[in-house]
Amino acid sequence: MLRKIYDWTLSKADHPQAxxxxxxxxxxxxxxxxxPPDVLMIPMIIARPSRAWRIAAVALVASVLGGLLGYAIGAFAMDTIGDPILASLGKTEAKVIFDERFNDKGFWAVLIAGMTPFPYKxxxxxxxxxxxxLTTFVATSILARGLRFFIVAFLLWKFGAPIREFIEKRLGLMFTLFVILLVGGVSLLKFL
Incomplete structure (x- = not known):
């Protein structure tokens, strides 16, 4: 089923209303x-590199607005909608841990999920x-999703199709390593 959804999403990259x-x-x-939106962004930018920034901006704005829907689901419908979504992703047990420590590290959680392959939802x-x-959530979402989508757009705009495989297979790892270095650097500064 996931493959069908992936194929459907990819097929829309050539749609006139892409x-x-x-x-x-x-x-x-x-x-x-x-x-993730990257599945659409990559072929759209390769086909029309001059629209790379517009494509990234659309993904950013829509993603942050969608993040507000996710926030609302958690705030107002956790039992009826949120828990089943988390259960379908196999993240039910993570909820207990998150509830205990989330707000202390919320900025970092949103930043990491917004940039890495961890499910942002x-x-x-x-x-x-x-x-x-909510202000912290929105600001961090804009930062994280903006970095992710505009870096993808820049790489495709600058290098075109040859960078596609790197983005599809290794960019998530690169973002993850970047976040680890960022968190490690901030943690190290606290001790200096």
């Missing part, structure tokens, strides 16, 4: 949809469920 489809996918991916829902400060 930007609207990207906005829709970016919006729902932030709260319920399993396929889990963090959007948990942010609402734990009552994370």
């Amino acid at each position: 930007l609207w489809v990207l906005a829709f996918v970016s919006f729902i991916e932030s709260s319920v949809f399993p396929i 889990v963090i959007t829902i948990m942010s609402g469920a734990t009552g994370m400060n």
Whole structure:
């Protein structure tokens, strides 16, 4: 089933209304949809590099707005909607741990999930469920998703199709390593 959803999403990259489809996918991916917007962004930018920044901006705005939907699910419908979504992702046990420590580290959780392969929707829902400060949530979402989408756009704009395999297979790892270095650097500064 996931493969069918992936193939459907990828097929929309050539659609005449691809930007609207990207906005829709970016919006729902932030709260319920399993396929990341990158699947659409990559072929769209390769086909029209001059639109790379517009494509990244659409993904960013729609993703943050979708993140607000995830936040609302967590805040107002955790029992009826949020818990089943987390259960389908196999993250039910993580909820207990998140509830205890989330708001102390909420900025970092949103930043990490927004940039890495960790499902951003889990963090959007948990942010609402734990009552994370909404301003912090939105600002961090803009930072994280903006970095992710605009770095992808820049790489494709600059290097074109040859960078596609790197982005699809290794960029998640690169973002993860970047976040680890960032967190490690900030932690190290606390001790100096």
